[in-house]
Amino acid sequence: MPSDVDPALLGRLATTAREIRTDILRMTATAGSGHPGGSLSVTDIVTALVFHELRIDPDHPDDPARDRLVLSKGHAAPALYSALALRGYLPREELATLRQVGSRLQGHVDRKKLPGIEASTGCLGQGVGMAVGMALDARLAKRSSRVYAILGDGECQAGPTWEALMAAGHYKLDNYVAIVDRNGYETDGSTEELMGIEPLADKLRAFRFETLEVNGHDFPSLLSALDHARATKGRPTAIVAKTVKGKGVSFMENTHAWHGKAPSPAERDRALAELAAS
């Protein structure tokens, strides 16, 4: 772990992450549906990317030179919507429209509706491959753009996920970073009970990735891993981010129960009180 991370930066990231978790709970409760568990687990990863790593500009969302973030686990949309709102891509009040008719905030992220969304995803095993295409495009165009794909761990059961990772390794895409939100749970239960994906890091290494395992809730570790990825040449980087499903809300943590279920207003309020006290 690096010792030279600016404490002020770490403080800002932690505050932002808490804001995003608050938004996730409010949004999904208002919508009455959605995926809070995997949104809360991926929050710190999204925060590290959107508020530190990515070279992006809400005033120029189509700048060809920008970095790309592809949320291959598109169901974690609330986390990304909140981050983009806090970053200036949309008014924060609009978050309340999640999943409503006519909203730009679809249940799964939609690039045609909302600036800042690089790829419409949702069905798993696809964004991870679109990101490979984007990384190849950047290389062909001799652009320095970097591409970050965030995968779910359940998504690592899908064959096409491994096709895409195989391709990133084959093409030696050192501008490509795959980050796995390893929260251990999917819709019906734990990944290892349903269809085990371990040893995940070994699999990624076998697919020619520079592979790091980090605590996905520890900003110094996340930033250090992203630094390492940027310094890695000749091959893509995979970051297995060990996370807690439902992170930050005691009754949502480490269970599949909140994968695809929204909190009731009362549950939301309990959860928000917990976050405020943390």
Place this chain on the structure above:
Amino acid sequence: MAEPKKTESLRDAYGAALAELGASDPNLVVLDADLSGSTRTMVFGKKFPDRFFNVGVMEPTMMTMAAGLALGGRTVFASTFAIFAAGQAYNFVRQSICYNGANVKIVATHGGLLVGGDGGTHQMVEDIGLMRGLPGMTVIVPADAPTTTAAVRAIVGFSGPAYVRLTRENLPTVTDGSFQIGKAATLREGSDLTIVAVGALVARALEVAEELGRVGVSVRVLDFASIKPFDEKALLRAARETGAILTMEEHSVLTGLGALVASATSEEAPVPVRRVGVPDVFGESGDPWTLIDRYGMSKERCLEEAWTLLKSRGKVQ
């Protein structure tokens, strides 16, 4: 049945057109999935190796990669056999390409029963239905080499997804290559009956019309290469002016051209429609044109269906 004389390869026409486009557009990229010799993308690959990605047996990811490349502003072609492009990769075409509105042109070869020896596993007879059901998808089924060339040039004229279905077999040249997206080509004028055909069966439609013409029946033949968008005007005019329509396709009649023509006419100009094509079954190995005959698309069968329509309209006894 012996097949007509002067035939040309649609795949060769595709390979040549692609190489030509590659020379004029440095942003054009081509992907293939281990079939570049058969699909003819190899012609492009040899000329422009830096812009050619042969991804191996990875059709779903060929489609997602194609979408990712296209979202950066490129025109991207992705080719493999129809069974893999429309079948194996269906939901990847749907979400990554169509839902994203990516500028990806899928040119699928080896459509239909004419694949022949490889058998029912590889004879894709559902792809027209699958692809035309996708919002935003343009679907083209050329009848010959000149239309293939024209179609490949036409689909780069707009930004968005397209699916072009080619056959493995060489086909007789029946058009002058004046293909336009959204337009049917009237290959023969007529007033007693219209045959609407696509792909490999357009030539047979002309033979059927010729034969009926010899006994005094006037048959119009429309080449419906542009399946989506389709030429509703020409179709409805044909329905109103000739009063009956026979469709001919080397594809399942459940979801292909026949279904399209029957539904479109029933809403706006209801006339009797009979559909020649593959019934609700899988194909099998065999000589390509023998399969076409055995699976309900023989010239005799087409003539029978035409006579049934003519009788129902009181045009003959």
